[in-house]
Amino acid sequence: MEGRVMKSTGSWYEVLGADGKKYNCRLQGKLRLEEIKENNPIAIGDRVELLLDQDDASIEEIKPRDNHILRQSVKKASHRQVLAANVDQVLLMATLKHPRTSPGFIDRFLVSAESFRIPQLLVFNKKDLFSAEDKILINALQQLYTAIGVTVLTISAKDDEDIEGVKSLLTNKTTLVAGHSGVGKSTLLNRLSPQIRQSVSEVSDFTSKGTHTTTFAEMFTIDDNTFIIDTPGIKEWGLVEMEQQEISDYFPEMRELRLECKFGSRCLHLAEPKCRVRRAVEDGTVSVSRYTSYVSMVMGEDNRK
Ligand SMILES: Nc1nc2c(ncn2[C@@H]2O[C@H](COP(=O)(O)OP(=O)(O)O)[C@@H](O)[C@H]2O)c(=O)[nH]1
Ligand SMILES: [Mg+2]
Ligand SMILES: [Zn+2]
Structure with missing residues (x-):
């Protein structure tokens, strides 16, 4: 049976089967050997072939990927991580403050997605906190990024109408959500589907270092054909092997x-x-x-x- 990898916790994978059920799977022996060589051959979003044997499910085969998005560690040049595979678009969540997302970070992320040929959404969150000055700045940013082909939204993740606006851009797609810790990614996901229950950090938490509520990337379903991937808060974005x-x-x-x-x-x-x-x-x-x-x-x- 075919399935899609939703979550990985070290040696176990949670796979959503074509039958709509979730299976906890290990890798078959030959894939485990590759895993040792390659350090993580399976990514969130991968399509796989499952082998079901009574209570036991295992991953037998990884299907070819349409695409993937890699993350390069800024500190260790050799350290790269496949954040997700088979992604239709990325959604970068940004804020003007609490915490501030810098234009440099936004541009690095967009350039990276562009290099993998993945379309980009840029969502400015926490508009309820904007001052009159912030609104002027946001309008300028909205114009700037729209002009270069990015879909831009300004929202409050606590506003129902805004959530509907985001939802309509996600339907029938797989979307990777990224952004600094504290911008409101988990708040958005929880609002998108009642099945999603990501923990939300208190505003004070992310200013004091080390509080990360989301530690691993994880994929969720909004409906049968709509997937969303939450990623751990990203502090910096390194460019992968670019001349x-x-x-x-x-x-x-x-x-x-x-x-x-x-x-x-x-x-x-x-x-x-x-x-x-x-x-x-x-x-x-x-x-x-x-x-x-x-x-x-x-x-x-x-x-x-
Ligand atoms: N004022 C305001 N606060 C928000 C909004 N969205 C999220 N927050 C708050 O921002 C904090 C961090 O949210 P969280 O979803 O955990 O961010 P994550 O680290 O990106 O997943 C929480 O205290 C949320 O309640 C918003 O639109 N407006
Ligand atoms: Mg979170
Ligand atoms: Zn030139």
Whole structure:
């Protein structure tokens, strides 16, 4: 029987079978050997073939993936993690404060998703806390990111109408939800389906270090064909094996312009003469904030404070 991996707790996997039941599975021997070599061959969202033997269920085969999203550890270059597989879109949840999500973090995340060719939703949460100034800033951000092809919403995860708005963008898709700890991911998920009961941290918790209510990525169903993946709060986002020259490919607003740079694909859009991208920053068609993120990525900086 076919199934989909919902959750992993070390050597056990929770798999949703085609019959709608959940099975606790181990890996078959030959896959376990690969696991030792590869350190985690199975990701949340993987489609698998289950072998059912009376009370026992095991994973016999992993089906080819449509895609995956990798996360690179900022601290350890060698440490990479498949966050999820077979994802239709990613939803980055961001906030202006409590805690603040920086533009650098947003752009790194979007670039990363773009490099895996996964469409992006950007959801600004906690609008009930916005000041008049915040609203102006949010409008500008909404325009900026909409113009580059990102779907942007501003919500309060505590508002029913807003939840319906999010829900309509998720239907019949598998969505990976990411964002800093404390932005409201679990609150949103709990509102999306009564079956989801993720624990929500108190506002004070995430300011004091070390409180993580969600420790592993886990997939939930909203309905038979709608899946959502909650991920642990992410502090920083490292870019996975990207060449310097490649980075502007993943900035949609630079992608076409860069073909017109004098040095063509060798141009890094830094100090090269007749750079079309830099001209666009000067005339305002590429935003300074996005360009700043771009430069920081090309210089190999990370986005830790
Ligand atoms: N004011 C306000 N607080 C929110 C909103 N959404 C979530 N919170 C609060 O933010 C805190 C962190 O929420 P949680 O869902 O645990 O965040 P997570 O770490 O991203 O899963 C909790 O105290 C929530 O009640 C919102 O729209 N407005
Ligand atoms: Mg959470
Ligand atoms: Zn250039």
